[in-house]
Amino acid sequence: GAGVSQSPRYKVAKRGQDVALRCDPISGHVSLFWYQQALGQGPEFLTYFQNEAQLDKSGLPSDRFFAERPEGSVSTLKIQRTQQEDSAVYLCASSSPRASVGNTIYFGEGSWLTVV
Amino acid sequence: AQSVTQLGSHVSVSEGALVLLRCNYSSSVPPYLFWYVQYPNQGLQLLLKYTSAATLVKGINGFEAEFKKSETSFHLTKPSAHMSDAAEYFCASAQAGTALIFGKGTTLSVSS
Numbered sequence: 001g002a003g004v005s006q007s008p009r010y011k012v013a014k015r016g017q018d019v020a021l022r023c024d025p026i027s028g029h030v031s032l033f034w035y036q037q038a039l040g041q042g043p044e045f046l047t048y049f050q051n052e053a054q055l056d057k058s059g060l061p062s063d064r065f066f067a068e069r070p071e072g073s074v075s076t077l078k079i080q081r082t083q084q085e086d087s088a089v090y091l092c093a094s095s096s097p098r099a100s101v102g103n104t105i106y107f108g109e110g111s112w113l114t115v116v
Numbered sequence: 117a118q119s120v121t122q123l124g125s126h127v128s129v130s131e132g133a134l135v136l137l138r139c140n141y142s143s144s145v146p147p148y149l150f151w152y153v154q155y156p157n158q159g160l161q162l163l164l165k166y167t168s169a170a171t172l173v174k175g176i177n178g179f180e181a182e183f184k185k186s187e188t189s190f191h192l193t194k195p196s197a198h199m200s201d202a203a204e205y206f207c208a209s210a211q212a213g214t215a216l217i218f219g220k221g222t223t224l225s226v227s228s
Binding site (some may be wrong): 004045059104 | 122152157158159160161162165206207214215216217218219220221
């Protein structure tokens with residue numbers, strides 16, 4: 001696709017419900033990132049994939065958060081037993097084929113999660 | 117550990133005035149530095165990035181930023197603000213092998 005695509009754009013979940021957020025990166029992009037952005041805050045790193053390998057998951061806030069990218073393209077961020085503090089925008093980003101820190105990282109429009 | 121500090125959570129300017137958004141970084145070695153803009157209900161769009169080439173970096177929409185190692189700063193400027201510049205701006209840094217670390221953001225308001 002032309003850009004990073006995320007779905008659903010908006011999700012309202014009842015406390016305790018499991019949710020799954022999908023990210024379609026730009027075709028051919030090796031690196032994929034997930035960020036969490038709370039209201040009025042900057043994005044905070046959650047996890048990073050290079051192809052199908054999850055190289056860094058140090059930002060995942062608890063074991064209720066799980067991310068996968070089984071075929072090295074589409075990624076899913078799963079949140080189990082959602083809590084109100086999980087309410088945030090979840091941003092997915094990808095970068096160009098030659099994964100390098102200087103490469104431009106392209107962000108999707110985010111999935112807005114509200115836990116009630 | 118690296119960190120990014122954006123001074124001023126909210127900046128207001130008049131249309132046509134100079135825009136100055138401040139960013140300071142903290143890391144043991146000079147990082148790669150980025151400015152992103154976020155319009156309401158949209159994702160982050162890259163304005164410009166510093167990757168150890170020229171210290172004065174020009175970006176899209178007339179924005180530029182200057183890397184100053186002695187001040188550990190990477191302030192964003194635009195000579196003349198436009199109404200369409202009103203948005204949230206994020207400074208970010210990265211080291212080799214690490215993900216982007218973002219500041220808390222600065223909301224830019226532009227009045228006519």
